[in-house]
Amino acid sequence: NFMKDDDVSQECKNLISSLPSEKDFTGRKLYSYQGSWYYPNTLQAILNFQTHFQARDSDIILASLPKSGTTWLKALAFAVVHRNKYAPNLESHPLLSDNPHNLVRFLELDLYVKNQCPGLEELPSPRIFATHMPFQTLHESLRDSPCKVVYVCRDIKDVLVSRWHFRSKLVSNYSLEDIVEEYIKGVCFFGPFQEQVLSYWKESLVNSNHVLFMRYEEMIEKPEAQVIRVADFLGCPFTEEEKQSGIVENILELCSFGNLSNLEANKTGTSTCGIPHHGFFGKGGVGGWNNHLTDDMARKLDEMVEKKLEGSGLKF
Numbered sequence: 001n002f003m004k005d006d007d008v009s010q011e012c013k014n015l016i017s018s019l020p021s022e023k024d025f026t027g028r029k030l031y032s033y034q035g036s037w038y039y040p041n042t043l044q045a046i047l048n049f050q051t052h053f054q055a056r057d058s059d060i061i062l063a064s065l066p067k068s069g070t071t072w073l074k075a076l077a078f079a080v081v082h083r084n085k086y087a088p089n090l091e092s093h094p095l096l097s098d099n100p101h102n103l104v105r106f107l108e109l110d111l112y113v114k115n116q117c118p119g120l121e122e123l124p125s126p127r128i129f130a131t132h133m134p135f136q137t138l139h140e141s142l143r144d145s146p147c148k149v150v151y152v153c154r155d156i157k158d159v160l161v162s163r164w165h166f167r168s169k170l171v172s173n174y175s176l177e178d179i180v181e182e183y184i185k186g187v188c189f190f191g192p193f194q195e196q197v198l199s200y201w202k203e204s205l206v207n208s209n210h211v212l213f214m215r216y217e218e219m220i221e222k223p224e225a226q227v228i229r230v231a232d233f234l235g236c237p238f239t240e241e242e243k244q245s246g247i248v249e250n251i252l253e254l255c256s257f258g259n260l261s262n263l264e265a266n267k268t269g270t271s272t273c274g275i276p277h278h279g280f281f282g283k284g285g286v287g288g289w290n291n292h293l294t295d296d297m298a299r300k301l302d303e304m305v306e307k308k309l310e311g312s313g314l315k316f
């Protein structure tokens with residue numbers, strides 16, 4: 001699925017030549033487009049998406065920064081939305097035999113990598129997609145569709161450490177200092193963190209039927225309440241009978257870190273977006289950063305996020 005950086009259209013090359021650029025730790029160039037940083041191949045996919053995507057009012061789009069709980073949200077939303085088609089249990093369910101990223105695919109990292117994805121028009125409603133784009137870039141392509149966008153965010157420190165674990169397997173000599181510097185500078189894939197979080201937060205305040213703002217920490221703390229929130233928002237609330245039958249607990253069990261990370265389907269294989277399935281499962285949970293970041297690193301990151309979010313009503 002992946003293209004080389006110079007394997008992009010003339011249109012994309014022209015755009016790139018007009019955009020601010022910076023190098024990442026490995027020397028690979030990132031470009032700033034509509035307030036967010038991308039590698040050329042993702043930029044090309046975003047252009048493809050912006051040109052071709054036709055939203056349906058019934059579409060569901062799950063949005064996040066990488067390492068914020070995307071895999072979990074994909075599993076939960078899929079299980080909730082399709083619960084009448086696939087009863088959530090541990091005997092037979094698509095989530096038991098396939099990775100969540102193959103059941104809910106990324107727009108810009110998967111479906112639109114090579115021009116446009118055939119077959120999207122034929123998919124039955126409701127279609128569920130995912131993205132790491134900030135709200136403003138997604139919004140442009142939705143062309144005022146009232147479709148549902150669910151955003152999940154996570155403490156920057158856990159996101160950063162999770163991403164570092166993930167990337168340091170692929171990139172040698174990638175130190176924590178390097179990634180902290182990238183996040184503080186904001187020049188990182190889909191970053192700056194605080195800009196993206198704020199883009200969805202602000203929209204969720206003014207357009208609460210369109211954007212639901214969720215937090216990984218709240219999902220860990222009160223998973224039932226958060227799943228109920230998702231179902232309500234997506235227009236498929238649990239009935240009293242359903243609640244009494246234990247379906248919410250069943251969905252949570254099916255989508256739990258323990259269950260998903262131990263499935264053969266998630267221990268082996270590679271997702272349609274090119275990432276080994278096991279790469280989406282670390283330790284899970286909240287506060288793992290504590291074992292890695294120094295107090296000074298944590299303070300710098302917190303201060304930076306706090307400063308940006310000041311007055312927004314959002315706090316970490």
Ligand code: A3P
Pocket residue numbers: 064065066067068069070071072075158161162163165255256257258260280281282283284285288
């Ligand atoms: P850690 O690396 O901190 O363990 P994303 O899905 O956005 O890439 O985020 C990955 C993070 O979510 C990883 O965090 C991973 O362990 C955690 N995760 C994956 N599946 C999960 C689940 N079912 N429940 C809770 N956390 C999950």
